[in-house]
Amino acid sequence: MVQFLQQVISGVSIGCVYALIALGFVLIYKATETVNFAIGELMMIGAFLGFTFIVIWSLPLWLAAIIAISATALLAAMLERVFLRPMVGEPAFAILVVTIGLGFCLRAAALMVPEWSSETVRIFTPLSGSVVRLGPIVISADHAAVIVATALIVTGFFVFFKRTRMGLAMQAVSQSQLAATYMGVRTRSVSTLAWLLAGAITAVAGLLLAPIAFIHVNMGVLGLKAIPAAIIGGFSSLPGAIVGGILLGVCESLAGFYLPAGFSEVAAYILVLVVLTIRPEGLFGETIHKRV
Amino acid sequence: MTQPLLTLSNVETYYGRIMAVRGVSLAVPEGAIVTILGSNGAGKSTILKTISGVMRPRKGAITFADKPLAGVEAADIVGLGISHVPEGREIFPFMTVRENILMGAYLRADRTHIEQDIEDWLDRFPILRERAGLPAGLLSGGQQQMLAICRAMMSRPKLLLMDEPSLGLSPMLTRQIFEIIREINERFGTTILLVEQNAKLALSTAHLGYVLEVGRIVLEGPTTELMDNADVKEFYLGLSNEGVRGERRWKRKKMWH
Ligand SMILES: Nc1ncnc2c1ncn2[C@@H]1O[C@H](COP(=O)(O)OP(=O)(O)OP(=O)(O)O)[C@@H](O)[C@H]1O
Ligand SMILES: [Mg+2]
Numbered sequence: 421m422v423q424f425l426q427q428v429i430s431g432v433s434i435g436c437v438y439a440l441i442a443l444g445f446v447l448i449y450k451a452t453e454t455v456n457f458a459i460g461e462l463m464m465i466g467a468f469l470g471f472t473f474i475v476i477w478s479l480p481l482w483l484a485a486i487i488a489i490s491a492t493a494l495l496a497a498m499l500e501r502v503f504l505r506p507m508v509g510e511p512a513f514a515i516l517v518v519t520i521g522l523g524f525c526l527r528a529a530a531l532m533v534p535e536w537s538s539e540t541v542r543i544f545t546p547l548s549g550s551v552v553r554l555g556p557i558v559i560s561a562d563h564a565a566v567i568v569a570t571a572l573i574v575t576g577f578f579v580f581f582k583r584t585r586m587g588l589a590m591q592a593v594s595q596s597q598l599a600a601t602y603m604g605v606r607t608r609s610v611s612t613l614a615w616l617l618a619g620a621i622t623a624v625a626g627l628l629l630a631p632i633a634f635i636h637v638n639m640g641v642l643g644l645k646a647i648p649a650a651i652i653g654g655f656s657s658l659p660g661a662i663v664g665g666i667l668l669g670v671c672e673s674l675a676g677f678y679l680p681a682g683f684s685e686v687a688a689y690i691l692v693l694v695v696l697t698i699r700p701e702g703l704f705g706e707t708i709h710k711r712v
Numbered sequence: 713m714t715q716p717l718l719t720l721s722n723v724e725t726y727y728g729r730i731m732a733v734r735g736v737s738l739a740v741p742e743g744a745i746v747t748i749l750g751s752n753g754a755g756k757s758t759i760l761k762t763i764s765g766v767m768r769p770r771k772g773a774i775t776f777a778d779k780p781l782a783g784v785e786a787a788d789i790v791g792l793g794i795s796h797v798p799e800g801r802e803i804f805p806f807m808t809v810r811e812n813i814l815m816g817a818y819l820r821a822d823r824t825h826i827e828q829d830i831e832d833w834l835d836r837f838p839i840l841r842e843r844a845g846l847p848a849g850l851l852s853g854g855q856q857q858m859l860a861i862c863r864a865m866m867s868r869p870k871l872l873l874m875d876e877p878s879l880g881l882s883p884m885l886t887r888q889i890f891e892i893i894r895e896i897n898e899r900f901g902t903t904i905l906l907v908e909q910n911a912k913l914a915l916s917t918a919h920l921g922y923v924l925e926v927g928r929i930v931l932e933g934p935t936t937e938l939m940d941n942a943d944v945k946e947f948y949l950g951l952s953n954e955g956v957r958g959e960r961r962w963k964r965k966k967m968w969h
Contacts, residue, residue, distance in 0.1 A: 585818070592804050592815050599802035601766060604790040604819040604867070 422556045427677045428670055433563035433632065435669020436570035440625035441642075442649035442661035443577070444618035450594035450656050451614035453512065454504060457519045459622055460643015461526035466492040466623025467543075467635045468536045474543055476535060481545060489623045496619025497612050504615075505608065523640060530637045537637050543630040562631040569628055573621065574662055581658070590614065594656075648688040652695045654702030663703060667691065715778060717742040717903050718763070718794075718871055723772035725755075725762045732758040734927035735772070740871070740920075745897050745904045747914040747935070749948055750924035756907040757799050759924075760873045763905075764796045765789045777870065791819050795869035799876050799907075801860040805849025809840055812848045812859055816866025826866070833862040854885040861892060865902075872896065874906045878913065886910060890917050911948035915939050923948070 441463055448456045469491055473484030499522055507515045531537045547561035581587040592600040593610045601607055622643070629635065629642075646661075649668050653660020671691050676684035695703060716739035725733040733755045740746045750756050761767040763774060765786035774781040776792060784792070795816075804812050813833060817826045834841040837858050843851060848859055857877055864872060874893065878886040890913050896902050908914035915921055915935045923931035923944065931941065938944050 588807070588811060588815060589818060591807055591811075595804040595806055596802045598766065599798060599804065600815075601786050602764060602790060602796040602798060602802075603815050603863075604787050606785070606787045 423677075424674075425557050426559070427673050429557065429559050429567075430563055431670035431673025432666055433559075433566040433669070434629075434673065435666035436566050437625045437629045437665075438645045438649045438668050439662040439665025440570060440573065440621050440628070441646040442653070442665045443574075443658060444622040444625075445646040446650050446653075446656060446658055446661040447618045447621070448614050449650070450658075451590055452500075452504070452611045454519065455512070455516050456618070457516065457644070458499070458523035458526060459618065459646055460640035461523045461530075462492060462496055462619055463622040463626040463629070463643045464530060464635070464637065464640045465495065465526055465626070466619075467626030467630045467639065468530060468533075468637075469623070470627045470630060471541055471543055471635065472535065475541070485627055488627060489620050492623035492626075493616045493620035496622075497616040500612050500615035505611070508608075527637060527640055540634040540636040541630075542634050543627075545631050548631055560632070566628045566632060569624070573624060577621075577658070586613065645688055648692045651692050652703060654705035657702070657704035660702060660704030714742065716740055717777060718905065719775045720759070720763070721773050721775075723759070723762060723769045723774060725758050725767050725769050727758075732927055733762065733769070736924070736927070736929055737772075738922055738929065738932070740903060740905050742870075742903055743897075743901055744920055745893065745906060745918040746920045746922070747906045747908055747918035748922045748924050749908060749911050749914060749944075751909065753926075754924045755927040756924060757875055758927075760796065760875050760905070760907060763789075763873060764794065790867050790869070793867075793870035794873065795864040795867045795871070796873045797857075797860045797864045797875060797877060800879065801853075801856045803848045803851075803856050803859050803863070806847050808845050809848050809851070809859060810834075810844040813840075813862050813866055816863035819867065829866060829868075833865065837862065853880050854882070854889070857881065857885075857889055858892070861889075861896070865896065865900075869902060871903045871905065874904060876907055876909060878908065878910045886913060890914075893917060911944070915944075915949075 441459055444462070445456060445459045448454055448459075466488055469488035470484055473479045473487055474481060477484070479487070503518055503522060504515065507518055545562065547565055550561040552559045552561055552564045581591060589600065589605045590610055590613065592603065593605060593607050597607050626635070645668060646665070649664040650661050651664070652667060653662070653664030668688050668691060672684045672687045675687040699705065718740040719738070721737045722735045723733055723737070724731060724735055736759060748756050748759065758767065762769050763781070765781065765784055765788075776794060779792070781789065804815065807815070810830065813830050814826070817829065820826055834844060839855055840859060840862065843855070848856065851859060861877070877889050877893070881889065893904060893906065894917055897904050906914060906918060915938055918935050921933065921935045921938045922929050923938070931938065931944065939949070
C-alpha cells in the first residue's frame, strides 16, 4: 500500500510537468486554434537555459530561473510574431507543419551549443537529496517542490483568467474572435500573449523536470505527452489539461512499476483510448453549444 | 439638417472575387433609427462588417462623425463610438452573463462607472440579473439577444449597428426586442442602424429605410413612404418571408479573416 501511494505521488509530480506543458499547449490552441508541435522544444530550451545559468554561469537559482523563464517566453512570442502571424488564415494543416518545422529548428539550434549537446545533464538544487515524510510515505523534496510549484502556477493562471482584464479578453477571443474584435480586443496581440505565456509555462515545466529527470536535447519528445494529456482533458479545456497531465503521469508511473516493461511508454495512448471510449468529448469537453 | 453621423459613399466590398456590396451609398442622421431591408444574401451583414472594419471596402469611403474610417483597425472602431450587435449574437458562451456585459466595456477606463452601468443594465433585464453568474451559453435565444444588446451598449456608443436582432425569435420576443431598440434610441439618443428581414417591424420602428437587393440600394426614404410603396408592399410586406427565413439558419463562422 505504501509502495502504491509512493508510486502515485511520484506519478503526480511527473504528471505535474506534463500538466504544465499541456497547459501551454491548450492555451495556444484556445487563443489561436494552432496545434503547436514545437511546445516540447520550448520546454527543452527552457530547461537548458536554466542549466546554463545555474550550472555553467553559477547564478543564484532564483535569478537563473527568472532569466530562463523570461527568455523562453520572449522566444515563444518572437516565434509567433515572425513565423505564425503571416500564416493567419492559412489552412490549419499548413500551420501545424510550420510548428513541426519550428520544433526541428529549435532542436538543431540546441545541438549546435557544445555544452548542451554533449551530455545528458541534471540540475541539482539545494533540495536535491533531502526528503519529505508524510507518515510512512517518503517523497524526495524535488518531487514535492514540483507539486507545490505547479499548484501555485495553476492558481495564478486561474486568477489571471478570471480576474484580470487581459485574462477575460483571452477567454473572449477563444470563444468568439469576431465578437472580441467588436469589443475592441486586438486579437493579434492576444495571440502573441498566448505564446508568451505558453513559453513561460513550458520553461517552468522544463526547469521543474531538470532536477527529477535527466535533460537532453531530444527531451522535446516528452513534450508531445502534452497532446494525449490535452486530449484526455477535452483538448480545449485548461482544467482538463491539468487533470489529464496528472492522470497521465500517475498511469505511467503505476504501469512502469506493476506492469511488464514497455507498458509505461504506451500508457499514455491506452489512457487516451479508454477515456475517449467512455467520454468521446474528453473529461472536461465543453458541451455548451451556441444557440441560434 | 446637420451632417449625418455616418455616411457611406459608393462602397464596394468583396469576398475574394465575389462582390457582395456593389457601390452602396447611405446616410445615417444623428439620433435616427435607420433600417436596411433585404432578403438573404443581399449584403446587409457585409455592409455592417465593412462599417465595423472587419472587412475592408475595395472602393468607396465611410465617414463617421466627420472622420474617414479608411485604414482604422477593426479593434479601434468601437473606441470611436460604433458598437456592433452581430448576426447570431456571438455571445461568449463559457463566460458568465456578467462577464459578457463587462467585456462590452473593454476599452473603457472609468472602472467605477462600469460597475454602475452593469448594474443598470441588469436592472433593465431582470432575467439577466437572475442568471448573471451562469455561463451565457445556457441562456435562451431571446435572452442571448438581450445580452448581446447590453454588451454592445456598455461601450456607450454613438452608433449601434444591429444585425437581424429578430433572428430565430418568436413573434412576441421579436416585438419585445424592437421595443428595446426604440427605448435605447429614445433614452440614450443612440443612433441605430438596423438590418432586418422582418420588414413590417423594422419599418414601423425606424425613421428612415433603405432597400438592398443583391448588393445595391434600390429604394430609400422615410419609412412612412416606404410602407406605401407598391414594391415594398408586394415583396417585403406582402406574403411574409417566414418560409425563406426558416430554411437558412445554418451558421457561418468566423469567415471574415
Ligand atoms: N465568407 C464569405 N465568403 C464568400 N461569400 C460570402 C461570405 N459571406 C457572405 N458571402 C456572400 O456575400 C453575399 C452577401 O452576404 P451577407 O451575409 O452580407 O448577406 P445578408 O444580407 O446579411 O444575408 P442574410 O440575411 O442571410 O444574413 C451573399 O451572396 C453571400 O453568399
Ligand atoms: Mg446577414
